[in-house]
Amino acid sequence: MPHFEIQYSRNLDARTDIAALCRVITDELVDCGLFPLGGIRVRAIACDTFVVADGDRRNAYLDMVLRIGAGRGPQDKKTAGDAIFSAVCNHLGALFEDPHFALSFEVREIDPQLSWKRNSIHARLQQSPGK
Numbered sequence: 001m002p003h004f005e006i007q008y009s010r011n012l013d014a015r016t017d018i019a020a021l022c023r024v025i026t027d028e029l030v031d032c033g034l035f036p037l038g039g040i041r042v043r044a045i046a047c048d049t050f051v052v053a054d055g056d057r058r059n060a061y062l063d064m065v066l067r068i069g070a071g072r073g074p075q076d077k078k079t080a081g082d083a084i085f086s087a088v089c090n091h092l093g094a095l096f097e098d099p100h101f102a103l104s105f106e107v108r109e110i111d112p113q114l115s116w117k118r119n120s121i122h123a124r125l126q127q128s129p130g131k
Contacts, residue, residue: 001069001110001117002035006044008062009052015060016092018044024091025064025084032080034072038122058100064088066107069115081107 004025008018022042029040052059066084068077085105095101 001039001067002029003067004029004042005065006062008044008046009050009060010046010048012060012062013046016095021088021091024087028084028087032083034076034080036122038119038125052102056100060100061102062092064105067110068107070109070112077107081105
């Protein structure tokens with residue numbers, strides 16, 4: 001963990017670089033120091049079918065959810081969330097100049113008794129950092 005999911009309206013593809021946004025988010029997740037590198041996942045899913053607010057086709061949205069494992073304190077989660085949201089807002093700055101854009105972000109903690117994982121990436125990273 002963490003898994004960062006972005007769902008966005010397809011009409012943003014022509015207005016911003018979603019792959020670059022994924023890199024910005026990954027960098028913030030690494031920089032906050034709360035998450036092991038081998039567990040970080042950032043993915044974006046474009047939605048072709050959507051209606052935002054009044055249905056104006058210029059309306060666009062980007063919804064972000066960070067799912068994390070249990071064990072981090074409320075202040076650590078808030079600090080990380082603030083840093084990520086700020087970095088995303090900076091990256092998407094021009095979109096806020098348009099009255100047709102909505103951004104949302106939520107952090108969700110996963111119940112450890114209802115989460116199963118198996119990952120061979122951690123061991124590889126511990127043996128050869130940066131590879």
